[in-house]
Amino acid sequence: MLVKSKSEFQLLKDGHVTSPKGFTAGGMHCGLRKSKLDFGWLHSEVPACAAGVYTMNSFQAAPLKVTQESLAVDQKLQTIVVNSGIANACTGAQGIEDAQETQKLSAAKMNVKQNHVAVASTGLIGVTLPMEKIEAGIEAMNEPENQAPERFEQAILTTDTITKTIAVQLEIDGKTITIGGAAKGSGMIHPNMATMLAYMTTDAEAEPGSLQNALRAVTDKTFNMITVDGDCSTNDTVLVMANGLQNNEPLNENHPQWDKFVHALTYVSEELAKQIAKDGEGATKLIEVKVKGASSEQAGRKVGKAVISSNLVKSAVYGSDPNWGRIICAVGYSEEPVNPDKVNVFLGEIPVVKNGLPVDFDEQEGKTYLDQPSVKLTVDLNDGHAEATAWGCDLTYDYVKINASYRT
Template identity: 45%
Template sequence: MEIIKGGVTAASGFKAAGAYAGFKKLKDNQFKEEINDMAMVVSDKPCNIAGTFTTNVVKAAPVQWDMDVVYNNKVAKAVVVNSGIANAATGAEGMKACDDTAKIVADAFGIDKKEVLIGSTGVIGYEIPMEKIDKGVGLLKEKLSDTIEAGTIASKAIMTTDTVNKEVAVKVIIDGKEVTIGGMCKGSGMIHPNMCTMLCYITTDANITSEMLQKALSSVVPDTFNMVSVDGDTSTNDTVLVLANGEAGNKAIDSENDDYKTFAEALLYVCTEFSKKMAGDGEGATALFEVTVKGAKSKDEAKVLAKSVVSSSLVKAMIYGHDANSGRILCALGYSGVKFDPEKVDLFFESKVGKIQIAKDGKVLSIDEDFATKILSEEAVTAICDMKMGEAEATAWGCDLTYDYVKINGDYRS
């Protein structure tokens, strides 16, 4: 696998664009080009598609629309996204806005409205102003390009409280053909396991059936996006979509053979990188916080333990304060619901400056506090929990909890 530059336009046959349609308020000294709030991705050919969506009972209108397209139509050519209004808790009007949006895009490109996927992110409870959608689609169509830069502009257009855009792309060889998988995502707050506040759009030129594409996506989501937590809130709009147009020309992947495994491994890498990027860019965060649980009895138990630690507000605050308080991690493990022997647990902290053990056999150790502080002061910090109960392990990703998280969310609507 080769890691390459780019995102949604890295794969052959995909174009993208970003534009300012007026969903976001312009602040002093900002230009429209700097605050694009609509994005589009279009494939030259119809794509087989797959998706996973929020587990929140309150599902935004675009989530409901996309679920219908993925599960029933199974083919799409275009994705259009607005940033600034979530189109959630909007009732029948919200669904009509999706239908109207799809018709506008379909008419612009001469396709069926059920070949249009829709994404929205932003404030809940506001209706979509269709005049802005109409304006935005027109602008986006004019700007569509297959360049890396166009993909980057699109990735910036879907940001809300994100501080950086998020793109990943890789190449692999399948059936002697070069296959590319690339994508863009946004996510910074209202993020918790069982999907997170994220919109993620992945494109590939692989020739793969919709059934195998869905199987691959569903197989990697539990170990990637479902292992991210920023603040314990599961959003109404979470959506991950994969579009495959087959332009690489490989023999169709229609079973779980070696070609499927190669594709799934590459997709796993892409989704893992997106998970890390979202966690590290959590609202107000200063550090990516990774929790690896080793020696658990089962993979499921390892996941529960890792999520419990990475989601703990006290542990997250501890990371922000660079304080190696092993008691908080032991506590989070203990209330996870998993049964284990607390007198067997070893705990470590690790970052690029080194590694330190902070507990042995469940007992807090006397440590070099200055060295521990240095480890915890890095931009990426890992807590390692060795349960010494089995062979299973799992990793979860989160971030520290800072004053700025409250500031950002205290006045989010205004």
């Protein structure tokens, strides 16, 4: 059911990662966690053109290395297998062997090429996978009771409180194209890339190189612009699969509707990113930082990330304290040259700084605004015409509680 128009595409009510034609997904409990679903899979009827971006953490987990090597063979994927509870990171040669064995067994179960299987893990670092439990999960991949996108969305979660999902539709070459997505992420959220797992699917036909370029550009504007706690994980992965089952003309930079496709892909990514930021561990509020008047988009991103990453800003928002000095401070240490005499700051629509100087405003009005579950902070640098937006959440007592007892 189409419920909301974005001019070039429409948001699907109850859309999910298998809304595009030819995709199925499922999940089960294989024993990695106490009771929650902890093993999931996403599958395309046919090999799909695929692209990926990964964490910049030097300690890349074994599944990332295996997936990157496989994707490099022919830039195609057909099945993605994910476990939660154990990250299979900092596990040495054994971790690589386990990731490869997971890939091999999954390929045999789903009757696909081994290099067309991506593997991913999330959870505790430094623990090897109990392969007998992983094998049990793989054996259950085709059982009807385990097949449902909602089960996949649940199986990939760790400390998340909600699933993250979305789908949109658009017309390309007279064909109805669908883009779906699912993601997980709640803590250890700070790009490059955003600490999380995100999977996007589409039934459009796309050329591999163009899809990879689009994903990198989209990630820079969306997943790389969120933060929860400033920690960059070992397992971050974003993958997109385009199986071409709608038989449109192959999408690339020269296709007349390429920008339309990228716009829709960007929207899906942004919405997933915002859902992750909103569900930050212990969070009560989503924070959006809009930077205007930057000398370049890169400059705007640096300033926006500095503000959204500030623990003092995040704490002030949690306490509904309209302390604009913390915002100015973060702008100043962003390592991006700014002219303090030009900077304006707004809490929502409330001006609190003009040309670097305080503006008289009603403190109670500012507090009331910050009491909302979603707040917007605007920084106008008055130094150009570029803009950027970053997303994050407030810093609460519960964040410390959750992470102080993560292993227990």
